Amino acid sequence: MSTLTLADARTIIAAGERKADEIGQPMNIAVVDAGGNLVAHVRQDGAWIGSVDISISKAWTARAFDIATKDLGDNSQPGQQFFGIHTTNGGKVAIFAGGLPLTRGGTVVGAVGVSGGSGEQDQSVALAAQAAFASA
Template sequence: MSTTSVAPLTTEDADVLVLAARRAAEVAGVPVSVTVLDAGGHLLAFRRDDRAVLISGETSTRKAYTSLQLDAPTADLVDLVKPDGPFHSLPTALDRPLLFIAGGVPVHRDGRLVGALGLGGGTPEQDHGFATVALQAL
């Protein structure tokens, strides 16, 4: 059996993601918070714009964590946790709270999950858009 090593997400990678996400948000005139987590869910980078609403720091982190744990963009998970959805109890089932609002995206390298990025401060659609733009910079 052969195992292929994949380089982990680095602080340099995290800086690239934060900068790209903030630039995308600035172009749109939206103050945001940006969170980058490594594959273990540990904080690699966090930045809240001075004008971003305070709760955006928490939402960006929870979106990143949710995306990491489920290896999916949070935008793709919203319908699954609605009252009639198959995972309706998931938001309250765990000790660590998940957040099913668009703006979290997993980060992959060579097809492997290496971390996650979360944005908060704009509308869910804006946050998702800023996160996807940032992924392209990596």
């Protein structure tokens, strides 16, 4: 199983934190490995306490289904094919922006989840984190 390391997770989180600082919105950032298990999490000072769980759930979801949580969300609205998926898996399926798979050589090896601002803000931080891993 190709996966990522704690050193990778720190690179990913550091890039996310820089982006969060840049946009002025403190964030929770979580990274899971290929098994969907948490590798590292940080809550920046002042970030929402309700987003601890959500950042981890977004990362887990992005790896669990190898999909951006925003895209899963598009398919999980009322009337769509996955509507209701958010209550499965003990409720830890996050269906809104901020979770992204992390790939190496075309294989998903983990995921990042970001929570602490608007969906757009969370997504921008997750994208910065993902980009740092891609270029590492």
